[in-house]
Amino acid sequence: MSFRYDIRLSGSGGQGLILMGIILAEAIGIYDGKFVSQTQSYGPEARGGSSKAEVVLSDTEIDYPKAMSLDLLLAMNQKSCDDYYMDLKNDGILIVDSTFVNQVPIQKAFRIPFTRIARENLKREMVANIVALGAIAKLTTIVTPKAIEAAVMARVPKGTEKLNRDALKAGMNAAMKAQKASVPQMLSERVDEDT
């Protein structure tokens, strides 16, 4: 069977999830050259309602375009974490924005305060999604840092390039810290599963 990787980016409207999905899909599809499909679901409200974007990547043509069992779930708020963590595969990765997600239902999750980083370090809360993209690039092997940077630069408004580059870097750095912190935990859990 060919390689297939299913990603769901979830949270509330206004957090830039659909743009995230587009950038991620573009990085994977155009800059990294894989097959990719990006879908979304949203309500009538542009702000505040539930919002999710999904990205499926593969080394071959993609049949079902929406995410099935998740290899990666990003939850930018508590509700989306609660709603979707059950869809994760056993070895799927959960990344939460710990600014808003206080209860993480599973142990092996990466908790990174994307919104707080954006607000405090970068002074612009709206780049939380780009911070999260940086973290995804670091925590997974689905997209190269080069590709994600190129895709971000191609989609963000002129004049905000530095801010967004900083946001990506901040996300990558935060991810590295989170990775170090979670490695022993994840290993111990693996052992538990096997026994």
Next chain:
Amino acid sequence: MAEVTKLIHKYLRHDKKFPHVWCPGCGIGIMLGSLIRAIDECGYNKDEIVLVSGIGCTGRMPVYVDFNTLHTTHGRALTFATGIKLANPALKVIVVMGDGDAVAIGGNHFIHAARRNVDISTVILNNSVYGMTGGQYSPTTPYGMKTTTSPYSNVEQSFNISELAVAAGAVFVARGTVYHAKMLDGLMEMTFKKKGFSVIEVIGHCHTQYGKLNRMGSAVEMMKWQKEHAVTVEKATQMKDDELKDKFRIGVLVDKELPVFHEEYEKIRRWAKEAK
């Protein structure tokens, strides 16, 4: 053959399409004559004219004349005409409609075509009734009149087509009658020459339906009514309000300049190419 008849024959389609569908005595023929004389006077060639109509008695007009002719759906003539004009601005687009066509089912298209200032000349024959379907009340049937769907009396207020056109932003609005045929020729010519959305309301009569139900007599008597109730714009300025009470004004009601849609759109094309 009289000169005037010869002129009309120059523009008629002689293959197959006569006699026409209109009742003897109908004013549409006079309006068609005026339209042809105005086109001739303006010097358009037949190939550049597109004559568009909707549905109803006026809807049948284009089939008789030798232009590019388009008989559309009820009320929608202006939407088709908008597409034609914008796809080929070199064409002279003339729309003919009736009162029901223009301001009932097509009312929305009428006000928006006027607002947009698409370069279309619009000729509306207002005979206060739906003639072809058998005399039902229309948006211009006056209060208190009888029709086949207001058998007791019409309790709705009526539209004033010209005032509606003015309010919607038409750059040129004129009113004439089929009785004042000579004057109609001149007004029609001005309507066609005007760049932008121009409207001419032509007061006509439907003796077959409306006249009969309201005991208004024959076509001749109904035309006499037009003669007696029409007041020129110039004369109206010297008359008191109570003298004008049951009268209507004929002549040029509005003539102003506004940017025309297809010319404005050239700017958009320029900007779009610059932004590319």
Next chain:
Amino acid sequence: MKKKTKKELLLQGNEAIVEGALRAGCRFFAGYPITPATEISELLSVRLPQVDGTFIQMEDEIASMGAIIGASLAGAKSMTATSGPGFSLMQENLGYAVIAEVPCVIVDAMRGGPSTGLPTFPSQSDVMQARWGTHGDHPIIVLCPSTVRECYDITIRAFNMAEKFRTPVIILVDEVVAHMREKISIDEDEDIEIFNRVKPTVPPEWYIPYEDTPRGVPAMANFGDGYRYHVTGLTHDIRGFPTSRPDEIDPFIRRLFRKISQHFAELHMGEFFETDDAEITIIAYGCVARSAKRAARDARERGLKVGALKLNTIWPFMRTPVEKVLQTSKIIIVPEMNMGQISREVKRVNKTDAKVFTINKVDGTIITPEEILRKIKEVR
């Protein structure tokens, strides 16, 4: 890392429709804002003026449909895009385009109905509106993409068919495909067949605008070309003049049908996926065709002989390909995001012992591969 070229793009279905339309030569668009078709309007308002085309936002969908017919008569390849509620309003003038034989393309990005329904959720419930929405006996061509690439290709085909057969062509795209982004490569130099309406070559005085031809499609003069003729929504004779003669009415209506029916093979587009040895075949279209393909793959992994037939042409109904799988399969499953519109057609043409089962989902979400698999297990 591959270098980004201009031609490899991550596009939404709606955006690919725009690219396809422009490639096909579309130069006029009239529309009215409606979810989930609005991206088509927005993008064409940017792109059409760049190529000396015209974009106009009309006062409603009735007007939009009228305007594209007018523009086409004046010589421009034209299109509109809408969703269910607006598509309902277009039905009146859609019929006009059929009877007056005016080429044009209508995109209906299907959302949940009836009425205002589910503006942001997908559905496939306009299949029958596309077929019979306008009154009167008429043939119609309706195409349905299920990938972004197909949005591009099918839009080009839609314009070609409209021009070739002098008919409105409807593209039914569901919200999933309309809003989905996939990578497609567009090659400006690619040799794609673009068909333009056949114009008369005879002198104007010999031109018979609605004359029958071997293909059933008369040559079409544009307004302003010097061929002054009459266009009407009334049933007309070969000259375009209204007629009430039975001997003129009958051949006219039959010609309208014949010009489509004698070209079925050319109009039918679809894909057989592992159907040759399939005991169970899933017949699907739009986004659900992708679920079907996935379900067939997963079923084969489990040792079940399952195939899928994707319909890219919805109308005229793909009778021959459907009959083929009806003959070779024991079980047919038709999953649809409606209460059963194409499945009725499948049942209608079924003269075999194959059993036809349906999956009907009307909750505003796509039918998943698992749901199809579940049905397979249930009925096999």
